[in-house]
Amino acid sequence: IGSFIQERPVLKNPFLEDALLRGYLRRHLPHEAAFSDLCAFGERVANEVDEWGRECEITPPRLVHFDPWGRRVDHIVTSSAWKRMKDLSAQEGLVAIGYERSFGEWSRVYQMSKLYIFSPSSGLYTCPLAMTDGAAKVIQSIGVSWPVDEAYSRLTTRQPERFWTSGQWMTERQGGSDVGSGTETVAAPQADGSYKLHGFKWFTSATDADMTLTLAREQDRSGATTPGSRGLSLFYAEVSRGEDGRLKGIEVQRLKDKLGTRQMPTAELLLDGLQAHRISEEGRGVASIANMLTITRIHNSISAAAAMRRVVQLAGDYATRRTAFGKLLKDHPLHMQTLARMEVETRGAFLLVMDVCRLLGREESGVASELDAHLLRLLTPVVKLYTGKQAVAVVSEGLESFGGQGYIEDTGLPGLLRDAQVLSIWEGTTNVLSLDVLRCVARSSGMVLHAFFTHAKSLLAGASSVSSLSPAVTAVDAALSELKDFVQVAATREPGYLELAA
Ligand code: MFK
Ligand code: FAD
Known part of the structure; x- marks a missing residue:
């Protein structure tokens, strides 16, 4: 009795398993160096990194407010796997590739292909990488000079010991979509030209970051501020500790208790005199952070397409191992029709997001036509909103294709669904992005x-x-x-x- 043990679905090299990805690259980026790098990385993801991702999930971050002697430390303790992800990200150039531009206008496609392979095994490390990439993009667009030149070189390095990640602190209690009205954080000018920020940031992800970009209202001499979006400027701040071990100008109020993305800390932060530098023109905060939004929304879409691809790959493998009614699942036409529908959605998402990456690469290499620029502006919110929604539907269907096992926590499958659910919420909800589409059409x-x-x-x-x-x-x-x-x-x-x- 009970001697039957079901074979588990096996994760194979996600690059070699993905004929569409390889076909796309063969057509557009037929470079041996890119292929061999992606193949080697795919091998590493399947045989090593995927385990780390699982470790991130089962060892979530925790907040230690005080040391044993009562000193306030606000230490966010993360798993060793999470820290390994940071080193790996630097070594593999997961941000750097976008800035080295070794493959010219195809560099973004190459970078995003790597992230696509990495994402479902990354323990959500793709979240800090998205924001890091977005911050580098903002800095590059405003000019790499003091006080952000050092940060830029750290965000885009391949050296693990120098690599920094960035936060993106926008959302406050009154408004995440409507940051123009909802931002209460004020920036008090200092005699040396810097600012002290005072406010409360309601959602800050990957809060173990080394720096952040954030929005605040500059105070005039009387302490007055300008309401609405036109009162917001963009600030750069480093996250550092004083000699007493306390975070300088920041208190971590608590970590969010979340449906998914549990691998990564998301904190509420009290900014209590955080030293910062204004890096946009006064009142141009939203327009300046828009470059970051473009990048993080593209990363979001890559993660969405990658989640779909992963569940389809695993479901396809399982169909060759699980028998029902006397034959393997792969020999049941109805089951295969379900997998085929998932495959079609996944392919559509992949091709759409890769086209947006192609456009981004063209723009950054200075070869974009006016038509390319318009398309990039229009398709960025479209691809984010579409793939974010589809990921939930496809991953949910994917779980069902494992029957009851799709619902069992230590298979690792439920985490895919929990993590997919956030993709339509953060970086702009579906309706807010729909309005962004209308706005860019209008403008x-x-x-x-x-x-x-x-x-x-x-x-x-x-x-x-x-x-x-x-x-x-x-x-x-x-x-x-x-x-x-x-x-x-x-x-x-x-x-x-x-x-x-x-
Ligand atoms: C796994 C990978 C994913 C990684 C995720 C990382 C963790 C994530 C975390 C987050 O969620 S961070 C927070 C993300 N927050 C949002 O996405 C906010 C959503 N809300 C919006 O996007 C609103 O539409 C917006 C805040 C932009 C509305 O603000 P306003 O001030 O009412 O915008 P307005 O007046 O229309 O635009 C101000 C300027 O910005 C205009 O420029 P000009 O003044 O030069 O005309 C706009 O053109 C420009 N702008 C706005 N959105 C833009 C944009 N420019 C380019 N692209 C856009 N999308
Ligand atoms: P609201 O803006 O209150 O929206 C509520 C609902 O109203 C939504 O359905 C929305 O679509 C709808 N709505 C709003 N305006 C309109 C409109 N004009 N027309 C139609 N419908 C509308 N933020 C950061 O800044 N940094 C982070 O690192 C970060 N990390 C996050 C991590 C997680 C896990 C989560 C869940 C969120 C994170 N966020 C972060 C916050 C996220 O960006 C916001 O939650 C999101 O932008 C929505 O803002 P809100 O929560 O204030 O919702």
Whole structure:
């Protein structure tokens, strides 16, 4: 009795297992160096890193407020696996690749391919990496000079002992979507040109970061501030400790008790005189941090597509090992139809997000056309909102494909679903991103939509032999012809016209 033991699904090299990823790279980035690096990294992920990710999950961070003698220390204790992830990230260049640009306009595609392989095994270390990449991007866009030159070199290094991660402290109690109205944190100017920040940041993830970018309202001499978005500036602050061991200017109030992302600390922070430097023009905080949002939203989309790919890979493997009604699951057409639907969603998500990475790479290499720039602006919120939602649906379906085992904690599968659920919430909820799409359509007088349909037309032209696509071709032609008049009308109106019209 009870001698049957079900074989477990096996994680194989996620690069070698992913024909679509390899095919995409063969077409666009046919460099032996990139292939051998991705292949070696995939081997490491399957045989070593995945275990660390599991260790991060079962050894979540904890907050130690006081040392044994009663001194306030606010120490966030993380697992050794979490720390190994940081070193690995530097060594593998998971942020650096985007800035070294060894593969020119394809460098972002290469970097994101690595993150795609890494993400589901990373113990959510992709979260600090996203913010680190976003911070480097902001610094690069405003200019790498004092006081952020040292930070930039640390964010983008491959040397583990020098590597820094960054936080992104935007959300306050009154508003995460509406930071313009919800931000209460004030910045008091100091005689030396720096600022002291006072406020409360309600969600700060990967709070063991070395630095952060954050928003605050600059006070004038009387202590008054400007309300709304136009009162917000962007600040750079280092997270450091004094000789007494206390965090300088920060109290960690508590760690969040979260549905998922448990591998990583998310803290509430009291900023109590945190020394900071303003790095945007006064009142240009939201516009300046938008560069960070673009990067973190792309990372989010990569994580979403990667979660789908991982569950599809594991479910496919399991279907070759589990028998029901006298045959393997892979020989049940209905089961395979379910897996095929998941595969289609995963492929769609992957191709969409890779196209956005391609556009980002083109923009950063200075070869982007006007059409590319419009597409990047439009597709970034679209890909984030779409893949964030799809990840939950596909991963949930994926769990079901393991039957009851999909619901069992120490298979590691439920964590995939918990972690997917956050992808549509942080970095802008679905509806807030939908409004961002409308806003960029409005502010470009419809030009981003025109760019989108022009791009769609050229893609469809490449597949003109596929007869089932002809309704799409007709629809795109109709949209372009309607848009011609629309863009002309919108161009004569005030910005915001389309938003009001919508
Ligand atoms: C695993 C990988 C994922 C990693 C995740 C890391 C952990 C995550 C943590 C977080 O969640 S961090 C917090 C993320 N928070 C958000 O995403 C906020 C969501 N809310 C929005 O995005 C709102 O739309 C926004 C705060 C931007 C609205 O603020 P405003 O002040 O009402 O915006 P407004 O007035 O429309 O725009 C101000 C300027 O910013 C404009 O520039 P100009 O003044 O030059 O015209 C806009 O064009 C610009 N802007 C706004 N959104 C932009 C943008 N520019 C480019 N791209 C955008 N998306
Ligand atoms: P609200 O803004 O109150 O939104 C509530 C609901 O209202 C949402 O459904 C939203 O879509 C909807 N809504 C809001 N405005 C509109 C509108 N105009 N039209 C239609 N619907 C609308 N933030 C950081 O700054 N740094 C971090 O490191 C960080 N880490 C996080 C980690 C986790 C695990 C989580 C869950 C969140 C984290 N956040 C972080 C916060 C996150 O970015 C916010 O929670 C998110 O942006 C939503 O803001 P909110 O919670 O204030 O919700």
